[in-house]
Amino acid sequence: MGRSPCCEKAHTNKGAWTKEEDHRLISYIRAHGEGCWRSLPKAAGLLRCGKSCRLRWINYLRPDLKRGNFSLEEDQLIIKLHRLLGNKWSLIAGRLPGRTDNEIKNYWNTHIRRKLLSRGIDPATHRPLNDDKVLERCPDLNLELTISPPRQPQSDQHHLKPVGRNSNLCFACSLGLQNSKGHCSCALNTANAASGHDFLALKTSVLEMK
């Protein structure tokens, strides 16, 4: 026996959401807040699975979403973040307020990928497409990209979840997630507040890119 399906597929709607469904979902979340997606559809009177409700809310109905075209700044930030993080769309979305991982993923696949290819850049590696030849000539050349949070002084904060060797940072802050700001007081947030620099916000000289 495999695991049970996330929902009773026989009695759930699929495909595009109707205005009525959207309205029900918005009304329910306004009244009860987000969370408990599995039980939400039944409680809200929706014939959808919880995953579908969550996706619809996060990617389309959330009031703080920024609709419309990506700005040039957003465009460049996505490219920089993708170079650092790869296809970690949720992390990239964390640095772009009002944008969702799905939206960024789609935008990458439909616009940016093509743009990079037309410039002769491999969108997966961010290296010139003919870089293979360089590697053939220089097999020992190590172009591996690695990221790590900046070193922080020791502190006695104890609410933090250790992340590898950098046990003074919560994971969100170690990745420089904007959402984490204001919600935690780990070493990085404190330091950033003082210095005006933050990790992955690409203001740091360490990560400065041309």
Add this chain to the structure above:
DNA sequence: AACACGTACAACCGCAACAGT
């Protein structure tokens, strides 16, 4: 007008991570 093709994006699926017991 009708069709073919390309593009954009909403939505689905499967899996891994996480949380609770």
Add this chain to the structure above:
DNA sequence: TACTGTTGCGGTTGTACGTGT
């Protein structure tokens, strides 16, 4: 520690719409 249920993520698909012929 092992197990189970839930959530979140990333890859992929489906389809509406625009454009060219």
